[in-house]
Amino acid sequence: xxxxxxxxxxxxxxxxxxxxxxxxxxxxxxxxxxxxxxxxxxxxxxxxxxxxxxxxxxxxxxxxxxxxxxxxxxxxxxxxxxxxxxxxxxxxxxxxxxxxxxxxxxxxxxxxxxxxxxxxxxxxxxxxxxxxxxxxx
Numbered sequence: 083x084x085x086x087x088x089x090x091x092x093x094x095x096x097x098x099x100x101x102x103x104x105x106x107x108x109x110x111x112x113x114x115x116x117x118x119x120x121x122x123x124x125x126x127x128x129x130x131x132x133x134x135x136x137x138x139x140x141x142x143x144x145x146x147x148x149x150x151x152x153x154x155x156x157x158x159x160x161x162x163x164x165x166x167x168x169x170x171x172x173x174x175x176x177x178x179x180x181x182x183x184x185x186x187x188x189x190x191x192x193x194x195x196x197x198x199x200x201x202x203x204x205x206x207x208x209x210x211x212x213x214x215x216x217x218x219x
């Protein structure tokens with residue numbers, strides 16, 4: 083987006099991991115904070131209380147990032163304007179209670195570090211005990 087060119091993004095030295103080591107926003111520029119999002123139902127034919135309704139970690143990541151993309155677009159911004167992300171993942175029972183970081187990254191890489199949208203945010207990812215719905219990953 084037009085705003086993204088005014089931001090300085092510092093790469094992680096000797097790494098191709100798709101996050102920035104640091105991001106600088108020039109003085110006088112507006113900063114927009116987006117509230118947390120939760121995944122939408124991806125399979126309406128599945129029971130609402132089933133894991134299939136919300137999909138795996140990748141599907142949930144894509145759902146959440148699409149919601150953020152839509153909210154930013156309504157503000158005249160795009161995913162290239164994102165400078166910081168905090169990611170909260172719940173352990174997946176199918177993975178022994180560990181977060182599905184690879185599934186998250188598969189979804190994340192569709193939005194950041196692509197040829198169409200190369201800008202990378204500074205990012206932190208955490209495994210937490212739970213979210214509001216036990217099916218959220």
